[in-house]
Amino acid sequence: MARVFVTGSADGLGQMAARRMVEDGHRVVLHARNDKRAKEALAAVPGAETAIAGDLSSIAECKQIAEEVNALGAFDAVIHNAGVYLQPRRIATVDGLPQVFAVNTLAPYLLTALIRKPKRLVYLSSGLHRSGDSSLKDLTWSERKWNSSSAYADSKLYDVILAFVVARKWPDVLSNAVDPGWVRTKMGGPSAPDDLDAGSETQLWLATSDDSEAMVSGEYFYHRKRRAAEASAQDERTQARLVAECEKISGVPLPA
Secondary structure, three states, rough: OOOEEEOOOOOHHHHHHHHHHOOOOOOEEEEEOOOOHHHHHHHHHHOOOOOEEOOOOOHHHHHHHHHHHOOOOHHHEEEEEEOOOOOOOOOEEEOOOHHHHHHHHHHHHHHHOOOOOEEEEEOOOOOOHHHHHOOOOOOOOOOOOHHHHHHHHHHHHHHHHHHHHHHHHHHOOOOEEEEOOOOOOOOOOOOOOOOHHHHHHHHHHHHHHOOOOOOOOOOEOOOOEEEEHHHHHHHHHHHHHHHHHHHHHHHOOOOO
């Protein structure tokens, strides 16, 4: 039996994965952006241990989420599921960052750095990460003209880079990235063509299974199959730069 923390588990793939893990007998802690949503999450996933509320777009609230998770004790896995999709304009957070970058990239970085090391880490990415800008110039879109699809693709490339740098720096932790496919969720929309059930399967498999295929690190998966990620994600200089930029923006270093 595993104990797993799942960000963004009030609905969508996060809720589906959480519900399936509870049904399989695992202990699951949910997360939602505020108290109201946290209560809704608990109602939607009967048997979940508890739900933590906090806005992932805020650096201060990410730190508070990490404190609350650590106060609950050790976890076997953390699934960084939460994310925002296409935004027609640069929506600034309380820290002045674009919300897409803050939620999709900086929050997983902060929670990785601040939550006590679990045995496994799973980062949700997207096939669109291959269109991301590997130069890592202007992560916060302060100089570039806003482009919603490019901002999303960038953030998902950064998630893969983060998964891979953690796999390299923390050999005692299994760290992988997942493309759940384009599925019919609030984010994906009603016309998404991929299998909804399969969309949540890989992350819970990587978080809880003792299958030898799941007990790996530094890999990118689609529907439980390893796929090649964008090559720059494996570049150590690119990895180091992303970590350095996230530390500069947040003031939080990634532990060695």
